[in-house]
Amino acid sequence: MPELYGEIDPPQRLLMGPGPVNAHPRVLRAMSADLLGQFDPEFTAYMNETMALYRRVFMTENRWTMLIDGTARAGIEAALVSLVEPGATVLIVRAGRFGLLLSEIVERAGGRIETVDAEWGAVVPMERIADAIARVRPQVVACVHGDTSTTMAQPLIGLGEICRAAGALSYVDATATLGGMAVETDAWGADIVTGGLQKCMGGPSGSAPITISDRAADFIFARRHTEKGIRRDDLSDGGRPRIASNYFDLAMIMDYWSEKRLNHHTEATTMLYGARECARIALAEGLEARFARHAAAGRAVTAGLRAMGLTVFGDDAYRMSNVTGVYIPDGVDGERVRTRMREDFEIEIGTAFGPLQGRIWRIGAMGYNAMKHKVLITLGALEAVLRAEGFPVKSGAGVDAALESYAS
Known part of the structure; x- marks a missing residue:
C-alpha cells in the first residue's frame, strides 16, 4: 500500500525575498x-x-x-x-x-x-x-x-x-x-x-x-x-x-x-x-497610502543594510520600493547565510539569477510583509547571522538605522 504521507503542516516562515510573500x-x-x-x-x-x-x-x-x-x-x-x-x-x-x-x-x-x-x-x-x-x-x-x-x-x-x-x-x-x-x-x-x-x-x-x-x-x-x-x-x-x-x-x-x-x-x-x-x-487601505507604506519599508531596508556595512546594488534613482538587492560581502558564503536565516530564524531572503547569481541577495518587503516590525526582525536576524559568519557588524546597527528611517 502506498504511503499516505502526513497532513500538510508547513513552517510559519517569514517570506522576505522577491516573492512570493506571506498572504x-x-x-x-x-x-x-x-x-x-x-x-x-x-x-x-x-x-x-x-x-x-x-x-x-x-x-x-x-x-x-x-x-x-x-x-x-x-x-x-x-x-x-x-x-x-x-x-x-x-x-x-x-x-x-x-x-x-x-x-x-x-x-x-x-x-x-x-x-x-x-x-x-x-x-x-x-x-x-x-x-x-x-x-x-x-x-x-x-x-x-x-x-x-x-x-x-x-x-x-x-x-x-x-x-x-x-x-x-x-x-x-x-x-x-x-x-x-x-x-x-x-x-x-x-x-x-x-x-x-x-x-x-x-x-x-x-x-x-x-x-x-x-x-x-x-x-x-x-x-x-x-x-x-x-x-x-x-x-x-x-x-x-x-x-x-x-x-x-x-x-x-x-x-x-x-x-x-x-x-x-x-x-x-x-x-x-x-x-x-x-x-x-x-x-480600502488607499493606493497612495499603500505605495507610501511600501516606499517606507524599502527605504528602511536600504538604510539598515548600509548601516551594517553592506553595499546596496543598483541605481538609487530607479530602485523598486519593494525589493532591495545587496552585495554578498567578500569571504561570506551567501547560500550559507540564507540557510541560517531560514533554519535559525524562519526567514527567507532571495538569491539571484544570471550575472548576479552568487553576487547579491534580494530582500523583499511587500504586500502583507511591508511592515515595520517585519523589516526590523529581518534586519536583526541578518545582523546576527553575519556576525556568526565572521562579518563585522556592530550589534543593532541595521535595526537602529531602519528605525531612524521610519522616524524620518
Missing part, C-alpha cells in the same frame, strides 16, 4: 469560501465586481480588466501570444531576467525580436526606446515595469504615446509592482498590463490580473475564429493569423468575462475569491 489572512479566509458554478449568477456577480475593483488597482478605465487563471506568467503569455502574430516585429526592452523571459515567449509565438538593452542594475532611458521604435517600426513593444532580478523599476511615462505614434501596441509586465508602486495604465498609455497576486497584492500565486485597452481588444478580436474545423495555420475570420494558444486566447477569455458568458474554461473559483479580496484590501 494576507483575509485573502486566505476568502479562499476558504464555498465553491459556486461558473455560470451561477452569484458567481458572475463576483466576476463583475472583480473587474471593477481591478480597474482601480490598475488605475484605468479599461472595460477589459479581468483575471487570467494561472500564475503571473500566465498573464504574460496570454498578452504576448494574443498580440504577437507570426513574423511580426516585437521590440523588447531588456534590463534583467524577466526581459529575457519576454524574448523567449515572443520567439515561441513566432515574433521577430528586436531589443533595446541596459546592463543589469540600470534602466533604459525613454529616448533610447523612442529611437529604437523609430528604427525598427515594431508591431508590439514589450517591457517589464519592475524586474525583481535587478530590483530596478523602468520609467514608462510617454511609452504609450510613442507607441501609438508609430502604430505599435504596447505591453507592460507589472507582476512585481502591482499594488506596491503606481501602475498608471492610462497615464502610461499602455495597451495591456498584467500583474500577479503573490507580491505586492499580498495573495498566493495562481491568478494573473490583466487590463486591456479597447485598441488592443479590437486587434485581438480580429484574430478570433468562430468556425469549426479550421486548421491552425489558416487565417482567422478577420483575416489575421489566429492566436496559437487556446487556453491563452484573450479573445475567447474576454468573451467569457463579457455579458455573453461564452464558455472557455472553468473559472478558478477559489483564486477569484482571493484576487477579489486582495483588491478590496488594497483599495
